[in-house]
Amino acid sequence: MQEKYLPSEIEHAAQARWTASQAYRASEASDRPKYYCLSMFPYPSGKLHMGHVRNYTIGDVLARYHALRGFNVMQPMGWDAFGLPAENAAIANNVPPAAWTYANIDHMRTQLQALGLAIDWSRELATCKPDYYRWEQWLFTRLFEKGVIYKKMATVNWDPVDQTVLANEQVIEGRGWRSGALVEKRDIPMYFFRITQYADELLSGLDTLPGWPERVKTMQSNWIGKSVGVRFAFPYQHDGKDEQLWVFTTRADTIMGVTFCAVAAEHPLAARAAESNSALAAFIAECKQGSVAEADMATMEKKGMDTGLTVTHPLTGEAIPVWIGNYVLMSYGDGAVMAVPAHDERDFGFAQKYGLPIKQVIDHVAIVDARKALATGKNGDQPLTSEDIEKLKNFLSTNKYSTDRWHDGYDTKLGICINSGKYDSLDYTAAVDAIAADLAALNLGEKKTQFRLRDWGISRQRYWGCPIPIIHCDACGDVPVPAEQLPVVLPEDVVPDGSGNPLNKRADFVNCACPKCGAPARRETDTMDTFVESSWYYARYACPDFDGGMLDARANKWLPVDQYIGGIEHAILHLLYARFFHKLMRDEGLVSSNEPFVNLLTQGMVIADTYYREDASGKKTWFNPADVELRDGVATCKTDGAPVIVGGTEKMSKSKNNGVDPQALIDLYGADTARLFTMFAAPPEQSLEWSDAGVEGAHRFLRRLWKAGYEHLQAGAVAAYTGGELSEATKTLRRQLHQTIQKVSDDIERRKQFNTAIAAVMELMNALAKLEGDDATTRSVRQEVLEAAAALLAPMVPHVAEALYAELRPGAVMIWPPVDATALVQDEIELMLQVNGKLRGQIRVAVSADKASIEAAALASESVQKYLEGQPPKKVVVVPGRLVNIVV
RNA sequence: GCCGGGAUGGCGGAAUCGGUAGACGCAGCGGAUUCAAAAUCCGCCGCUGGUAACAGUGUGGGGGUUCGAGUCCCCCUCCCGGCACCA
Numbered sequence: 003m004q005e006k007y008l009p010s011e012i013e014h015a016a017q018a019r020w021t022a023s024q025a026y027r028a029s030e031a032s033d034r035p036k037y038y039c040l041s042m043f044p045y046p047s048g049k050l051h052m053g054h055v056r057n058y059t060i061g062d063v064l065a066r067y068h069a070l071r072g073f074n075v076m077q078p079m080g081w082d083a084f085g086l087p088a089e090n091a092a093i094a095n096n097v098p099p100a101a102w103t104y105a106n107i108d109h110m111r112t113q114l115q116a117l118g119l120a121i122d123w124s125r126e127l128a129t130c131k132p133d134y135y136r137w138e139q140w141l142f143t144r145l146f147e148k149g150v151i152y153k154k155m156a157t158v159n160w161d162p163v164d165q166t167v168l169a170n171e172q173v174i175e176g177r178g179w180r181s182g183a184l185v186e187k188r189d190i191p192m193y194f195f196r197i198t199q200y201a202d203e204l205l206s207g208l209d210t211l212p213g214w215p216e217r218v219k220t221m222q223s224n225w226i227g228k229s230v231g232v233r234f235a236f237p238y239q240h241d242g243k244d245e246q247l248w249v250f251t252t253r254a255d256t257i258m259g260v261t262f263c264a265v266a267a268e269h270p271l272a273a274r275a276a277e278s279n280s281a282l283a284a285f286i287a288e289c290k291q292g293s294v295a296e297a298d299m300a301t302m303e304k305k306g307m308d309t310g311l312t313v314t315h316p317l318t319g320e321a322i323p324v325w326i327g328n329y330v331l332m333s334y335g336d337g338a339v340m341a342v343p344a345h346d347e348r349d350f351g352f353a354q355k356y357g358l359p360i361k362q363v364i365d366h367v368a369i370v371d372a373r374k375a376l377a378t379g380k381n382g383d384q385p386l387t388s389e390d391i392e393k394l395k396n397f398l399s400t401n402k403y404s405t406d407r408w409h410d411g412y413d414t415k416l417g418i419c420i421n422s423g424k425y426d427s428l429d430y431t432a433a434v435d436a437i438a439a440d441l442a443a444l445n446l447g448e449k450k451t452q453f454r455l456r457d458w459g460i461s462r463q464r465y466w467g468c469p470i471p472i473i474h475c476d477a478c479g480d481v482p483v484p485a486e487q488l489p490v491v492l493p494e495d496v497v498p499d500g501s502g503n504p505l506n507k508r509a510d511f512v513n514c515a516c517p518k519c520g521a522p523a524r525r526e527t528d529t530m531d532t533f534v535e536s537s538w539y540y541a542r543y544a545c546p547d548f549d550g551g552m553l554d555a556r557a558n559k560w561l562p563v564d565q566y567i568g569g570i571e572h573a574i575l576h577l578l579y580a581r582f583f584h585k586l587m588r589d590e591g592l593v594s595s596n597e598p599f600v601n602l603l604t605q606g607m608v609i610a611d612t613y614y615r616e617d618a619s620g621k622k623t624w625f626n627p628a629d630v631e632l633r634d635g636v637a638t639c640k641t642d643g644a645p646v647i648v649g650g651t652e653k654m655s656k657s658k659n660n661g662v663d664p665q666a667l668i669d670l671y672g673a674d675t676a677r678l679f680t681m682f683a684a685p686p687e688q689s690l691e692w693s694d695a696g697v698e699g700a701h702r703f704l705r706r707l708w709k710a711g712y713e714h715l716q717a718g719a720v721a722a723y724t725g726g727e728l729s730e731a732t733k734t735l736r737r738q739l740h741q742t743i744q745k746v747s748d749d750i751e752r753r754k755q756f757n758t759a760i761a762a763v764m765e766l767m768n769a770l771a772k773l774e775g776d777d778a779t780t781r782s783v784r785q786e787v788l789e790a791a792a793a794l795l796a797p798m799v800p801h802v803a804e805a806l807y808a809e810l811r812p813g814a815v816m817i818w819p820p821v822d823a824t825a826l827v828q829d830e831i832e833l834m835l836q837v838n839g840k841l842r843g844q845i846r847v848a849v850s851a852d853k854a855s856i857e858a859a860a861l862a863s864e865s866v867q868k869y870l871e872g873q874p875p876k877k878v879v880v881v882p883g884r885l886v887n888i889v890v
Numbered sequence: 891g892c893c894g895g896g897a898u899g900g901c902g903g904a905a906u907c908g909g910u911a912g913a914c915g916c917a918g919c920g921g922a923u924u925c926a927a928a929a930u931c932c933g934c935c936g937c938u939g940g941u942a943a944c945a946g947u948g949u950g951g952g953g954g955u956u957c958g959a960g961u962c963c964c965c966c967u968c969c970c971g972g973c974a975c976c977a
Contacts (some may be wrong), residue, residue, distance in 0.1 A: 045977050086976060158975075169975040221894050222973075296973050300891040329891095348891085455974090462975065532977070570970060573894075606895095607971070653971075682915070683902055689895095689970065696902065699915050709930095753906065761904075761914035768914090834910045839958040841910060877959050885911050889957050 007708035009672025028076035038071035042568030046106035051661035078543040083130035100494035129535035136489035139553035143482035160188035192461035207733025213601035225267035227454025234447025236313035255433035258422040259363035264327035275309035475516035537583035566599040606689035623660035674799035722786035
């Protein structure tokens with residue numbers, strides 16, 4: 003055995019051995035229980051970053067642990083290879099996105115392999131390859147024919163200078179990121195997945211996922227946003243014809259408080275009013291500026307303009323003015339809302355700003371009761387005293403509805419109706435029921451379940467994506483590409499220039515024959531949202547080589563995924579789309595399960611400081627932390643020495659250029675150190691603030707581990723302890739060993755918290771270092787501890803653990819150490835003594851001691867006597883195995 | 891703005907079911923070893939007062955429940971993630 007710990011030697015040897023023996027090849031033939039362990043596949047951005055290291059090490063720990071526990075493990079890897087960064091790189095460096103992407107994949111594969119992950123590389127896939135996206139196109143055509151995919155208009159960000167559609171990320175403060183031009187909204191036709199048809203199932207399916215974090219399920223549930231409300235109409239006359247303005251509300255109980263309606267700028271009513279009003283037309287044009295992102299819509303200043311038109315309140319017959327509101331979304335519901343300023347904070351602000359009336363129609367139960375009591379002079383049957391009257395008057399005057407300022411609770415659903423005619427004194431449910439019934443009787447509305455979730459628009463006006471398999475024929479319309487003509491192959495020799503989709507300029511791609519009538523036709527040049535590829539890759543890993551269809555029988559052998567690991571930032575979109583796709587594939591008969599991922603671990607983000615410079619136009623250039631020098635709180639760029647601005651600590655990302663390259667870490671200390679540090683620095687679910695400090699410590703521990711093994715083996719390996727008389731020291735160490743085995747198993751398997759598992763093994767090694775003696779029994783215990791420590795650490799640091807284990811037990815197959823229950827037995831335990839909840843001492847008692855004898859021992863102890871001062875205790879709380887609290 | 895999280899020593903974090911706050915590691919300080927340094931080993935290490943024993947105080951801020959609160963409840967501040975075209 004080498005005296006020195008030489009990570010690079012150990013790691014190269016181990017990796018060569020694993021490759022040669024195909025150690026991580028997953029087999030469908032095995033009769034052991036399967037464990038499909040999947041980490042979210044990476045976008046091949048160029049280099050591995052710490053987020054990847056963290057993600058894949060977490061997955062690897064779980065995969066290796068289960069393999070040691072006897073499972074038939076599959077852990078695959080692939081590439082989420084389509085996407086915007088490849089086009090940006092193409093524009094910047096004049097290289098085709100395809101070439102850039104493939105080069106990145108090759109580099110990152112090498113980096114991943116250097117991490118020593120237990121991956122079955124024979125299942126590797128890349129979504130930009132025709133043998134992958136072919137089946138995505140095939141499913142698209144199936145769903146198109148079934149009506150699950152349809153076409154409609156949708157609003158996008160339009161850069162009028164670059165003449166291109168912008169991603170939300172590319173809109174910075176309302177301007178295009180490259181041109182700086184004010185961004186406009188533009189309506190274009192797009193294909194949509196009818197995900198709303200599955201909304202109910204996506205919602206109820208969450209209840210079948212106990213292995214998912216509660217917060218993710220809550221977020222998805224809120225995103226789907228099922229709400230029961232009323233859809234109803236305000237009738238009006240136009241050119242002598244009866245027409246209706248439809249709205250949806252979850253607060254039909256406030257309908258008597260409607261003082262105006264607001265419609266989106268794109269609403270037909272708005273367009274009609276603008277025909278004869280140039281100011282209105284100008285306002286509509288202004289509303290069409292800016293990005294389509296909801297966050298922008300929700301934070302911008304709420305503006306509106308009166309259309310001069312009115313509609314009729316369906317229940318009161320009152321004339322209700324119609325306004326255009328820049329915050330009303332055409333794509334949501336009917337593009338119009340009823341406004342009840344008294345009970346909706348947004349409407350309240352709008353009404354205040356434009357001097358519109360505010361009519362209170364809901365009040366708290368307590369206030370209504372107080373008013374009633376004052377009016378009748380009685381509280382229930384009890385006559386009011388003058389003191390009661392005073393109190394009630396006081397209560398009412400301090401809780402008076404104010405139109406000056408919005409107060410929390412004005413939008414409560416727990417109030418009851420007032421100023422609402424026949425609906426007065428009804429509570430929320432009763433009022434909604436009565437109002438819905440009355441509207442239905444008028445044929446002007448009904449109860450409706452509405453979802454916040456919108457259909458999924460997947461058309462992207464970009465080159466580097468999966469071509470949408472549709473052919474446009476003047477005679478036949480939109481025709482799906484027949485299965486035998488698939489895949490529609492994306493040409494890989496294209497270099498985009500930032501002005502629209504270059505596929506439009508490729509006659510060889512665009513021109514084709516209509517599959518139905520044979521006439522000359524045009525191929526669709528939009529590509530699919532890259533979320534589509536990542537919605538089914540987990541299934542394709544089961545059969546990546548199958549060329550007879552999307553999936554074969556192996557899919558049901560492996561699915562559902564037993565453990566899915568990925569960033570919390572994917573809590574809603576990716577995970578919802580993947581769940582949706584699983585149901586689509588199920589309904590196509592491709593998979594038999596209802597949900598794709600049984601257990602989900604949402605890893606926290608790896609965050610790092612950001613640094614940037616801003617030019618005159620406000621455009622920011624981001625600097626990598628590796629290129630920035632911090633001295634006395636001033637940050638400068640290492641290459642030019644000039645200062646850079648310190649931004650916030652944010653998720654490591656391409657756009658902020660704050661990713662830390664783990665390669666340097668691996669080169670210097672080895673993969674095991676990188677893995678150990680990432681697992682030790684924070685629990686998986688928390689965000690991990692990157693810092694170079696601490697890596698040393700992880701490396702030192704591995705050196706100490708190696709040295710402990712080396713020193714023990716100087717006198718030769720022995721058989722691990724199996725029985726016989728033990729000293730106090732060896733007995734204590736064995737108890738700690740078996741407690742550690744229990745803890746590490748529980749930490750990995752149930753708690754999925756690896757930092758504490760590592761800490762426990764560190765403590766064990768610290769204790770081992772203090773064990774003295776070289777007699778046969780002591781050496782056998784030392785052997786037992788070292789063997790176990792190597793196995794317990796193997797999921798985290800597989801290379802060094804295997805190497806050490808091989809020295810300790812040459813030729814043996816590593817197993818997860820079993821717990822020896824007899825080693826855990828303890829005769830005496832220490833109990834804490836508290837007086838009035840404050841720690842005042844401790845006592846040792848027999849494990850078998852009953853409450854009464856513990857209490858007696860506690861009261862007798864000197865540390866308690868001091869505080870009793872001769873008085874009898876008021877109360878004694880005995881918590882078995884923990885403490886005694888004496889109240890005086 | 892809306893939805894979901896988070897905040898514990900100088901730093902990363904631990905405390906699993908309401909029961910010893912600060913495990914483990916980093917940094918720091920002291921010592922051993924060394925010609926010297928690195929590495930290694932040993933010890934100390936929340937804050938305040940005290941030579942010490944010890945006492946007080948302490949988990950973002952304010953209030954509450956409890957024999958007992960980092961943990962539960964209410965309110966607030968700040969930070970992070972998502973918001974449908976970054977992935």
